[in-house]
Amino acid sequence: MKKFLNLFLFISVFCFFGVIRVKAINMTVTSNSITAGNTFTINFSDATISSKDSLYEFSYNNMGNLEKVGNPVGFSGFDKLSFTATSGSITFKAKDIKSDYTVTFSIKDLNNGETKTESVNVKTKQAPATTSTTTTTQAPKSNNANLKTLEIIGSDDNNVDFSPSFSSNVYEYSATVDATIKMVTINATMEDSKANMVISDNAMDELKAGENNKITITITAEDGTKKAYVINIKREALTSDATLKFLSIKEVEDFVLEEDKFNYNVKIKNSVTKLTLDYEASSSDAIVSINGNGDLKNGSKVKILVTAEDGTKKEYILNIIKDKETTKKGTINVPAEKNPLIIMAFSMIAFGLVGAIIYVVKK
DSSP states (O other), X not given: OXXXXXXXXXXXXXXXXXXXHHTOEEEEESOSEEETTOEXXXXXXXXXXXSSOEEEEEEESOGGGEEEEEEEESBOSTTEEEESSSEEEEEEEEOOOSSOEEEEEEEEETTTOOEEEEEEEEEOOOOOOOOOOOOOOOOOOOXXXXXXXXXXXXXXXXXXXXXXXXXXXXXXXXXXXXXXXXXXXXXXXXXXXXXXXXXXXXXXXXXXXXXXXXXXXXXXXXXXOEEEEEEEEEEOOOOOOOOEEEEEETTBTTOOOOTTOOEEEEEEOTTOOSOOEEEEESSTTOEEEEESOSSOOTTOEEEEEEEOTTSOEEEEEEEEEEOOOOOOTTOOOOOSSOOHHHHHHHHHHHHHHHHHHHHHHHO
C-alpha cells in the first residue's frame, strides 16, 4: 500500500511539472537592435492549445513610437492575444524621433500569471551633414520701357509744339514746322535708367519739305520689353516763286518792270559805268544776286538772278545801250549866251596871236 502511495505521488508530481512545462509561453523578436524606419516582428507560441483558447495579456512601452504593420496573427482585442494555433506574430515599424529609444514588450498568461519580456533598441537615423551655402537671390529684371520726358527743338533753337501733350502711355505725336525749319533735335529721357533708348537715324537728316517725316524712339527695358514712340513732323512746302516784285533803275527814270518779261533794253548815258538798282523779290524766302553791274559798256549785260526757296531760278537780263556823244576836233562850242569875261579872254588871245605873226614877218 505504501509503495502504491509513493508511486501515485511520483506520478502526480511528474504530471504537475509536465503541465507547467508544457503550458509555458514563449516570445521571441526578430532583432533586438534596429534603425528607426525599419520593421521587426514579435513571435508568440504556446506548446499546448486546449479546446478553449488560452488568454494572454500583451503590453509594451513607447507605444507612440511604433506603428503596427499588416494584420497580426492570433491577436484579438486591444493588447490581448488569443491563440487558436500554436503560434502568432505582430510586426511593428519603428518611428524616427531624432533620438534613440528602447521598447520593452511583455506578455502574461492570465491563467497562471507567467510573464515573458523582450526588448528592442531603436537607433535614430543619422542626420545628413549640412553644408552652409549662401544663396544670392537676384532681383527680377525691370520691364519698364516708358519715356519720362519728350522735347523737340527746331533748327531755329525754338521748341516745336506737338500734340497730344506728352504722356508715357501715349505712343504717337504730330507736329508741323515752318518751311524754314530744316532740322529738329529730339530730347528724351527714360523712366528706368536700366532701359536702352534708340532714336531712328533719320532724326539727324534734313526734314523733307511738304512731306511727313516719321521719327521713331524705341525703348528696350531690362527684361527685353520694347515700346516705340512715333513722332510725325510735317515740314511746310518750300516756295517756288523766283520772280521780282519790284525793280527800279535810278539812271533810267522811265524803266518799268513787266510781269513775265525777263529781257530789257536799257539806254543809259555814255558816262554811266554802273546801274543803281532797287529791287524786291516776290517771295521773302527767295535770294537775289546781281552779276555784270560794273564797268558798263555799250552791249554789256546786267544779270539779276532770283533763286526761290525750293531752288527754282529765274534770270532778268538788262541789255545796256549807251548814248553816242560826238564832238569836232579844233572846234570850241560856245554857248549862245556869251559871258563877257570869256569874250575878253578870247580877244586877248587873238591880239597876242596877231602881234606874234607881225613880229615874225618883220624879222
